[in-house]
Amino acid sequence: MTDITRRHFGFMAGASLTALGLPILSAPSLAQGKPRVVIIGGGPGGATAARYIAKESNGAIDVTLIEPQKTFTTCFFSNLYVGGFRDYKSLTHNYDKVKKGGVKVVHAMAASIDRDKKQVTLAGGGKVPYDRLLVAPGIDLKFDSVPGYSEKAAEIMPHAWKPGAQTQLLVKKLNALKDGDQIVMIAPPNPYRCPPGPYERVSMFAHVLKKKGHKKSRIVILDPKPAFSKQGVFTEGWEKHYPGMIEWQDPKIHGGIKGVDVKTGEVKTDFTNYKPALVNVIPAQHAGKIARDAGLTNQSGFCPIDAASMKSTVDPNIFVVGDASIAGDMPKSAFSANSQAKVAAMVIRSELTQSRAFPARYSNTCWSLIAPDDDIKVGASYEPVDGVIKASNSFVSQRNESADLRKQNYKESVDWYNGISADIFG
Amino acid sequence: MRRAMPARISATRLVVIGGAMALGLIGSPAWSADVEYGRHLSAECATCHGASKSDSTIPDIHGLGEAHFVEVLRAYRAKALPNPVMQSIAVRLGDEEISALAAYFATAKKPK
Ligand SMILES: Cc1cc2nc3c(=O)[nH]c(=O)nc-3n(C[C@H](O)[C@H](O)[C@H](O)COP(=O)(O)OP(=O)(O)OC[C@H]3O[C@@H](n4cnc5c(N)ncnc54)[C@H](O)[C@@H]3O)c2cc1C
Numbered sequence: 001m002t003d004i005t006r007r008h009f010g011f012m013a014g015a016s017l018t019a020l021g022l023p024i025l026s027a028p029s030l031a032q033g034k035p036r037v038v039i040i041g042g043g044p045g046g047a048t049a050a051r052y053i054a055k056e057s058n059g060a061i062d063v064t065l066i067e068p069q070k071t072f073t074t075c076f077f078s079n080l081y082v083g084g085f086r087d088y089k090s091l092t093h094n095y096d097k098v099k100k101g102g103v104k105v106v107h108a109m110a111a112s113i114d115r116d117k118k119q120v121t122l123a124g125g126g127k128v129p130y131d132r133l134l135v136a137p138g139i140d141l142k143f144d145s146v147p148g149y150s151e152k153a154a155e156i157m158p159h160a161w162k163p164g165a166q167t168q169l170l171v172k173k174l175n176a177l178k179d180g181d182q183i184v185m186i187a188p189p190n191p192y193r194c195p196p197g198p199y200e201r202v203s204m205f206a207h208v209l210k211k212k213g214h215k216k217s218r219i220v221i222l223d224p225k226p227a228f229s230k231q232g233v234f235t236e237g238w239e240k241h242y243p244g245m246i247e248w249q250d251p252k253i254h255g256g257i258k259g260v261d262v263k264t265g266e267v268k269t270d271f272t273n274y275k276p277a278l279v280n281v282i283p284a285q286h287a288g289k290i291a292r293d294a295g296l297t298n299q300s301g302f303c304p305i306d307a308a309s310m311k312s313t314v315d316p317n318i319f320v321v322g323d324a325s326i327a328g329d330m331p332k333s334a335f336s337a338n339s340q341a342k343v344a345a346m347v348i349r350s351e352l353t354q355s356r357a358f359p360a361r362y363s364n365t366c367w368s369l370i371a372p373d374d375d376i377k378v379g380a381s382y383e384p385v386d387g388v389i390k391a392s393n394s395f396v397s398q399r400n401e402s403a404d405l406r407k408q409n410y411k412e413s414v415d416w417y418n419g420i421s422a423d424i425f426g
Numbered sequence: 427m428r429r430a431m432p433a434r435i436s437a438t439r440l441v442v443i444g445g446a447m448a449l450g451l452i453g454s455p456a457w458s459a460d461v462e463y464g465r466h467l468s469a470e471c472a473t474c475h476g477a478s479k480s481d482s483t484i485p486d487i488h489g490l491g492e493a494h495f496v497e498v499l500r501a502y503r504a505k506a507l508p509n510p511v512m513q514s515i516a517v518r519l520g521d522e523e524i525s526a527l528a529a530y531f532a533t534a535k536k537p538k
Pocket of ligand 1: 040041042043044045046066067068069072074075076077078079108109110111136137138139160161162193194197201288289290321322323324332333334335336337365366367
């Protein structure tokens with residue numbers, strides 16, 4: 001055997017599912033017709049998986065995507081809408097190309113999963129049987145993690161951490177502010193979707209106020225965390241573009257976030273009572289209800305998965321990708337969800353149609369805009385190591401980078417948005 | 427099919443790649459490429475490279491000549507080209523992966 005063939009042989013052996021340490025399940029018998037894959041949730045995780053399974057299996061697998069909404073508005077880049085860099089329409093995508101790609105799209109809410117019978121019950125009562133189920137419902141907000149906050153209160157103090165009307169409400173309130181007004185953001189505890197998101201959003205708040213000529217308006221971030229993503233470069237950018245406007249408080253400074261009162265508009269910490277003109281509350285998060293109800297979550301509120309396949313550690317017929325999953329070092333991002341979906345799609349196809357399986361690899365980059373043409377990024381490659389998804393080759397923007405580089409980052413992020421949107425929705 | 431380097435690759439990049447070649451970082455693929463493996467690996471690239479236009483900072487890589495493709499990826503891997511995004515992607519690609527990707531992208535069409 002030559003070196004080359006031995007290498008190939010090693011690769012092939014390494015690629016088999018047994019070698020990856022996954023249980024082998026018998027493929028559904030062809031007598032039952034095509035194997036059926038059902039996907040819950042048409043966001044970056046679910047829609048990517050649906051499209052890749054349909055495309056790569058060339059019709060050999062029956063793919064059904066269950067998603068209540070007819071259009072999907074992305075949370076990613078919604079901060080750019082807040083800052084006035086995008087219009088709302090540019091964030092909204094439909095499922096026409098997903099359907100054209102051979103996916104059956106059922107616009108309904110999945111009400112429950114019967115794991116023994118392997119079927120999903122729709123809110124309308126219909127049943128959808130599956131051979132493999134992929135669950136990608138994103139997150140739900142734990143409103144009561146902030147005392148006094150609730151779904152109803154969000155109509156006055158928006159979270160805008162789920163896309164749609166909430167984001168529009170936030171923008172309306174932001175644009176109505178007068179010079180001298182105060183904004184308070186309550187940032188979320190880990191883990192939450194989009195680690196740099198709150199800080200990019202604050203940058204966009206500041207940009208809008210600065211553009212309106214505000215001199216006296218102030219933004220206070222009350223953070224339950226002692227540190228945050230890309231902190232060094234965010235802080236540098238805030239000092240440069242918005243000197244004196246943004247104050248970040250960690251628990252040592254605020255002493256503890258006591259809660260909000262929507263009636264009086266107050267936000268209370270251990271040390272101070274604020275009465276801001278705009279309050280943005282981003283509460284703690286857990287996996288979407290359907291995943292919790294089906295028993296796919298652990299005590300963390302998110303779904304444990306096998307790092308080599310995104311398969312639920314609870315049920316071998318179910319995969320969980322995106323924000324709902326516990327993906328080790330990977331942040332909860334659209335990029336991560338899209339990347340995880342491709343691994344799950346590959347493993348699902350190989351289990352159902354004996355197509356070739358390959359070792360899992362993941363990647364992620366998150367760009368954040370601080371001010372016009374000043375964009376920073378953080379990213380890494382990821383692989384399963386001892387059952388956990390581990391980061392390698394990570395990078396993050398540095399202080400004192402050139403304006404050209406930051407502008408290049410911004411253009412890159414716009415190209416990425418177009419690329420990933422096409423990858424997810426066609 | 428092998429194609430000359432596209433005009434859009436900048437002069438500085440060419441110098442860097444030239445340097446990498448001189449250092450022996452760049453050679454020709456040592457085995458025949460596994461296109462199916464390349465197609466699989468290309469899913470990672472689609473997140474960024476799937477909707478490029480002529481003026482995009484993320485270039486279109488569909489139909490890129492294999493020799494150029496291999497050279498550029500090896501240069502990113504060697505950090506001879508600066509973009510950390512592509513470095514992070516390329517660092518974990520072995521020669522076999524790069525050849526497979528090059529063979530796949532040489533004839534791949536940008537998704538419509
Ligand atoms: C302000 C902000 C900025 C962000 N910026 C970025 C960024 O720059 N880059 C980045 O990569 N990420 C970013 N993100 C994160 C990104 O939006 C999420 O990580 C991503 O949307 C997760 O995808 P998902 O598919 O897991 O879940 P989701 O996008 O939440 O999609 C879940 C889908 O499932 C559906 N669903 C839920 N329950 C059911 C059910 N029972 N039945 C049927 N369907 C159901 C929902 O309707 C929804 O369409 C940002 C997030 C926020 C809030």
